[in-house]
Amino acid sequence: MLVALRRLMSSLGFKREEATDLLEPEELARWYSGLDLPQRRAISRKLAAHVRAPRAVREPSSLPALARGRLAFEQDGPHGPIPLHHLKVELWDRDLGGPDDYLGEGFTDAEGRFEIRYDPADAGAGDLPDLELRIFEPQHTFRPDGRVVESWRRIGSQRGPDDHGGLHHDFGTVRLPYWEYDPTTPLARLHVVEEGTPPTEYAPGRSLAMLKAVAPIELVKRQHLLQVRLGQPPSLTKIQADYPEPMTVRMERQEPGSSRSDAYFGERLLNGMFSSIMDRDPEQPGDANAFRLYQPWNAYEQDGLHCLPDVDVRLRLVEGRLLPVRIILGMREPGATAPGSPVTRRSFTPADGAAWEAAKRMARVSATLDTELGNHLAQCHFNVEQYAIAAHRNLRRNPVRWLLMPHLREVVLINHSANGFLVGPTGYITRASALTQRGVEARLEHLMGSYDWRGFAPAAPVCEGHRYAHAANLFWRLLGEHVDAFFAEHDAQIQAQWTEVRRFSEDLVTHSVPAFVCRYLRARVPGKPAPWFVRSERMDLDAKAAEPPPRAVSAVTRTDLPQPGELDALKQLCRYVIFFATFRHAWANNLQWEDAGEVLYACLGLRWGKGGALSTEEDLDVAPLPSEATEMLWISWMLSRTNYGFLLSNEEQDVHPRFVELLRAHAAAFAALGLDIRTVSSRINI
Template identity: 25%
Template sequence: MANEIQNPVDHLIGDPRVRDIEPKFSKIISDIARVFGQMAQLKGRRATHSFGTVAKGVLEVVKQPDIPPHRLLEAGKKFPVLLRHANIKGFRDDAILDGRGATLRILNGPADAPITALDLHTPILDVLMSTGRCFILPDAASFSRWVASSLQDRGKLLVEFPKITPIFAEIIRNPDSYTKLHYYSETTYLFVGLDGQQYYLRYRLINSDRSADTGFINSADLRLPLDYLPRLENDTRPETYLQNDYQQRVKNGGVKYILQFQLRAVSDNQAANEEAKDCTIPWDETQYPCKDVAVISLTEIVPSELAEPLEFNPYHAPADLSLILAHSINETASLNHLRSVVYQISANMRKFQQPSAELVDWGIKGNQPDPKQVYTYYGQIGQDIPRYDFRRPLPDRVKPKPRYIANFGLHLFPARPFGTIPMLGIVGVAETMQALGQTPPQWMPANLTRTRPDKYEDQFFVERRLNGFNPGKFNQVHTFEAWQYTIRYDCRKYKVEEAGILPAEIEARFKFEDHNLHLHSIKFILNGKTETHKPGDADWEWSKRLFRTAEFVFQEIQSHLGRTHMNLDQYAMAYYRNVVNNPIRLLLEPHFDGLLNINSLGAALILGDTGFIPEASSLSPQEVDIVLKDEISRLSYRNWSPHIQALKDEVQNNHFDRAALSVWEAIEEYVSEFFQQQEAGIKAYWSEIEGMSGDLVSHSVLGQKSQSLAIANINDLKQLCIYVIYLSSFFHSWVNNKQYDDGGDPAYASIGLWDGHHPQYNPITVAEKHAKQVTLLWTLSSVRYNPVMEVGPSALKDRLWKRRKLIQPGIPVESIMMSTNI
């Protein structure tokens, strides 16, 4: 009981919604906000109404609005507006029968202003409407019980509140089009006329042709307490059929709606006022008719990168069209009051993955924690690779979402059910194989080389250097040699473990003839002896195998871990520690999704004393760290593009260069368009970019070149974004997804070679190393979380799709992931 006496929000700043409410109301706000906040945090998008389409247009007040004179709603007055349609519970699949939503935002500015000239985030008014005249429960007390209840307990609430069933039958719809539905605010607002007279207000939105409401279901089909109906087995409509229809209607002639008001005078009778605010009771339309107030004409679809960050909230309203606040959980106004707080918390968790201490008691005294205290670096400044301190728990903002955990678990071998992140899972597979008498190739699915009868032929060797898991390594020869290109690996400074075989240097040489590359020779230094082999020599196949081993080591450490995982970690850390409000978060954050999590997981799985690379290769953990640091110390976003590494001659089967250059061009266009639209906001919060630049420079391992990571101006920031998006999406997808193609067959390519005559050689240990290589690369290559073509912004997807003929010979466009998350 003591907890009920103490108001848990006494220490808060004092938002009007939490300043004068009873303790029970404070607790309910906290409890429900936690639930919705966690949903938003895990989804990475809105907790409800998750997938939607926003259109822009104009709202024009009708010539003779039959309502009391109002400050805003003058006859003929025009406003720019946004209108978002979505499914209430947040299903992506439109064919799941659900409530349907329409959210109207009235903006400041000229009605005909282009979208780039409008502030989309500071509305005059938000009106949240949905199908059905009523909501299922009348107040915060009953709604909190519904939210917290199991399906079994919700069944009891259906008996206690018999209104729920018929209300759900009116809310849940199976429409042909969003535009053929009627939408209601359900909850009640306050209307104040120019004369100061107060009225209760409810909104309705209908199609301009005044067509009847549609999409009703048979109430007998309800499966309450399940508050939606699954897609019917014979329903073949596309998953986004409603979104597609809305977009096409807006683009092909536009969509028109009529906004209507129902008004009801505020009474001296409190019981009558409570009934007026009770959202489970529809207002009699003969007594309180729906009167036309404005016509809404929608003509333009808002790009998803601008639409997704919008935060709609019934609290966004002027005083003369305001949300009604409540004091207790039993007042009928408490439901809309509660909703306004929960929506804001959900938005904060979606954007920042951190709680809002002003509105909810999260156990935090004061404001949100300083991001620099949450995101701390590992090791010593300037000495260790700048990365998140993997010894600390992951901040909530970057924890893996359930969809990722499920995807990851399904592709472990053996498969794991999703739950907590599987930290091990791969360990022990080798022992299981050994006990069953199996070898990795027999156990695991076939990779590319196992299916190629020509895998040992020279032309296949050339093809994999062009298009395999370690691309872009050719160097042009400027001397008069019999070859024009080389790929060289220098291992001299790295110590090899006993019984391990790794050349001190190895160089493959290639001739360019008739738009093709041909393998000329391989030169290497091994055990202090220099050898050169050519096709047909007795040790020619041994030379190629030796090269593939050296390539594998440097692919994993330099190309995969270095250029993508660890290199991007330093940009992600500088971003998370500084960027909160700058619009650049809309561009960059989706490309950091999962990075800190997988890098923390990889600290044990890939690196470290028991990591895959030190255990399976002939390099110790210390040597692996040296190779990695050497690579990071050479990398900068400045003055870099794939043009630098592209072959100077046109090689017919050089798929990587064509794909890389095409993707880079697409990202340049995409980023440039974003900066044009968001330049004002980027400059307004430039101090956050200065903080990001400071962290990049001060933690860099570039030594005297550390200033090359500085962000001096907006052009630097643009180049950084292009670089980060290219590496986190296309380049990582290429070098990661192709690992099993090249490394899933230890007989063809193993990350470690071993001297069978050395006293330290142990064939069982080598077999275990090979097993770990195969099973790990299978997992890394198979997890496909957040592909660009599924979840990416339309501006990026469209550009990649248009270039797919140049990209797809090298990598399927649908397998390009948004971020380095595996």
């Protein structure tokens, strides 16, 4: 062993005199842990032959003993146990006080069954094996030339009998709590038991990125909250000044009024974190320059303390700029909480002076909440989570795993954190906005009911200055080239493993929420010409408006062999998922500090003040409380500044290098549209 270690250290570049001194175990552990992944793999490959005696290759059928069993999910399906297919299983002999002995391995079949032949003598002379089954899921990296390197990650084990002297053992049905659905929510969410941990983990660098982003502002927030608890709350001016300067504050310092102008309001609806689908104005169907943005908040339970009216914004394209021309607010009475409460509609135009500015502020607040719940939390985080759960449960041998998994790897972790941090009875959105917990849950379910991969494509730009839409369409085109090339490269194996796609599709459809089409759209769109309605980013309302409503997510396939058009459908699904896990999330998330970094400019909720909610920014009765204000700024900074796992950096080497180079080749085109492509992450982890 000493000679082997010396040779190994010499082969790794150590001088001869250095290799003559053996490292202590603690020193060896520190040295090894400081190496990167390729170096650790190189050491493992070189050392394995010296620490494990070579074993002659034997025909498995000649081995005298057999272990068998079946793997199944912890939770049953409608027809009983759900098989865990295509996982690697290893059989080991447990040895107390010494290294365990490897006995053999196999893979579960389509029904979760496995058989492992082994030789009991491999447990060692005079030792009857203490059986243990170890279970592994596949992982991958890409080499620079695009070739895949597979590895295995241990995900569970099952103890068998001690001192097993027989030649046969049946483990029976082994239940594995693996990527289970949460039965307590209508959304497709991962089930994590109390005090439990999700079946995945963050990359190590992500924690460092979080610490780096939060450390400068953590003490600021804690000081503000302590002052509040002591009955000496800081002013909103002081709170704002204690944080880094956001874009709107800088604009006001350089040019007062610029961030509150009509032109800037329209520009942020096109290109800010608020970037939204711009429908044509249905009341002016022949006017190509008239647009509408509508947010229906009266449909949800509210707390009666904050004012959140229905917001109907009419806009007009004038000389290349989108300008608001009328804002209609459906105002409840103060204190009204029930969904569908009576409302009074009030209309405002630029001629209304201070009242117009107050209406614009209310519309900004509405857009901020709609972005956080819709564009960001629902459409990116929770939407991608449902694909992540179904993919992890089903995709193992199908190459689509290599395409999707890099973009699905951490979303369930950050979403699990959001369960109490942002939503739920004490979540920040519940406390800082007008929506109650039931209101938030209802809104999220309606939003999730409106998302489907089928037919999606980014909407066309409404003008030359619509940078978001131009960038989205460029990214979508490049993503399509990447997906097409991947499918061409792996077409035969994708089709050969189509059963995994069928099970993936079944999980998606079964666990998605019912499709949601509101009464207004039901009356105006399905089966009728509606040229004002942008369909490309919406689900097919003609298909989804049936009673009872179908599931929101469409099926890719229902058979174990691909039918005509289904390969293209799978391509579309992959393109859709990657788009929202990368580009769309980056645009909504990374601009938070620019658009939600000033409390008086945009927040999640305005309160009913002594003179109502439609007052000036100087009226602090309607502004957020100091505790909510500092939390808002802390969250906005943390979300937009915590970045790790960039597409172009490809830190884990799990994204196909072709996609990385394709995006890098178009970096200048993205930069011209205001997007640094280096800031787009490969997955949602913040």
